[in-house]
Amino acid sequence: MRLLRRQSRQDPQPSDEGDSPVIELRGVGLTYPGPPPVEALHPCDLTVRRGEFITVVGPSGSGKSTFLNVAGLLDSPTSGRYLLDGIDTAALPDRERTALRGRRIGFVFQSFHLLPHRSALENVALAMLYTGIPRAQRLVRARAALDQVGLGHRTGAVPGRLSGGERQRVAIARALVGRPSLLLCDEPTGNLDSANAASVLGLLDDLHGAGMTVLVITHDPEVARRGHRTVTIRDGRLHP
């Protein structure tokens, strides 16, 4: 156990990445037990290959949030198999699901979820707080991630002094800094004006260009069009 842990820490890029898809859903569905039972996500199949830019689009109430929670390991499906990086997540105890979520998925939220009284640098470094990386290294990597999103000059600013677009860039840097397998974005432009939205989408394009697997969940067809592949969700059903 200890040996395995040490191995995986030495090797931040998991060895089982290979050619296995990042996300593989096989008949994955989620039913909230009643009464009455609510089928929030009908059993669905979806495969996201490494390096894809895929968008999931649907109106509000279509089950987007449920899909995000399942894909982001925040909620467990009640049926089917979900393989993330080839790892069957259904069999994992909560401790390892949490670890998988923290290490393999980078979240970007509509409302940014930045800590209000911490600087941009601290907010980005927070992503590595639970992964066992020493503090000094966390700060170095956080600075590099902020450089990558074009905010190398605003490392000391608190979120309150950043524009909406800058805040979302900080959030993207935070999602990137742990070198995840998947960037999971929930309405990343929902709180932004069109100019800022365009720049954030441009950044996502750039990241995809650099090899990152990006999954964007949105209600906006304009945003959905940016993806190389779009999946529609309606009434809890996924339509590839």
Place this chain on the structure above:
Amino acid sequence: MSATPPSAVAPTRLSVRDALAEAVAGMLRRPGRAVLTALGTVLGVGSFVAVLGLTATISAQIDGRFNVLTATEVSVEDVAAQQNEFAGPGFPADAEQRLRAVAGIEHAGVLWTVRLDSRTTVGPLPSGAGDPATGTAVVAASPGAVAALVPTLQQGRLYDDFAERGHERVVVIGSGLAARLGITTLATRPALYIGQEPFTVAGIVADLERRPEHLMSVLVPRATAEQLWGPPAPGAASVLIATELGAARQVADLAPLALRPDHPEYLKAVPPPDPRMLRSGVTADLSALFLLLAGICLVIGAVGIANTTLVAVLERTGEIGLRRALGARGRHVSAQFLTESAALGALGGLVGTSLGEMTVVGVCLVRDWTPVIHPVTVAAAPLTGLVTGLLAGLYPAWRAARVEPAEALRR
């Protein structure tokens, strides 16, 4: 563990150092809030330290007041009448001579307040004439008793054994009474009338270290008083003994035997109080109530921290969700909130300890005391704050761990 498939990913962790850093960062970024939250603990711990410090200080002051003078004083009461109504006076006529034989006694003698009828007055002229000093007591005191009072002479001299033996009509008066009677100098050989009896004022004392109330009395030789006004009323007389330092308890044991070998039970010797008893008595009296008050303060402080931390958990639901998304387990979130409340408690404890000490020192400055604080108090007080914070954080931390990340992130 071996039955399940090997861990696919390294579990996430939160080091103690990181948890502390997060807690300190949380406090430093909201200093005003941290101070207000810690205020209850500041008051609780502060009052603990102040109460314990002041109690220790006051005990020390009482020890100081328990000085050489009280430690070397023994008085012997005449309880003969209570033992046997036909016993007669408890003290023998040669009481002073008998006590001189006891080792450890410096001065000893009999004294009592003479019973005069209401028309008998003390004044520069015989009763019924002039301006008497009303309410002046006449005290019969043998020369040894006068010496045991530790008088400071202003003028003249004290009467001695010769005056006692010869039933001389001499008195010694205090400077206060002398001023009241208009006696300023002994060069004119002033006289004093007790009723119709004239006395010569032999000396004026400026001060009496023991029984200073006798500065307003007229001291008359014992034999003279007995001849003029008869023996003392049963129980009125007592023996005052000035002992050598450290001999008081032995002298108190021996004095009744030396005075009345036939009936030592007729006499009751009162030794000086034990200083250790004095100290513990004061501590028990004072600290019980005030420690209770300090405890109530501390509970209020704990409730304050618990409340603020609980509000923070509700307010920071989004942050909890984010941390869970970043790989924090429920116990990591718990640990963070517990560390924050414990740090707040410890901060409150430290500030409270300082304020408590300053209170003790301030009171001592005003009252001119020596501050005394037990080191254990100073060491334990910040710890008390820490434990208070920990206890206060238990419930909020438990709530924080139960926050559903998916739910929390929807905000």
